[in-house]
Amino acid sequence: MRDIITLACSECKQRNYTTTKNKKKTPDKLSFSKYCRFCRKHSVHKETK
Secondary structure (H helix, E strand, O other), X not given: OEEEEEEEEOOOOOEEXXXXXXXXXXXXXXXXXXXXXXXXXXXXXXXXX
């Protein structure tokens, strides 16, 4: 039941990463601090559709 989700940078809105999550165990949206190659710095990446 793991679904593929896309992570987008919260500053420049570019979609940089994909990951999987179990929607039954974590119904809320994920957010990670990851490197954005467009901003050239670490920023928060949030789950998008």
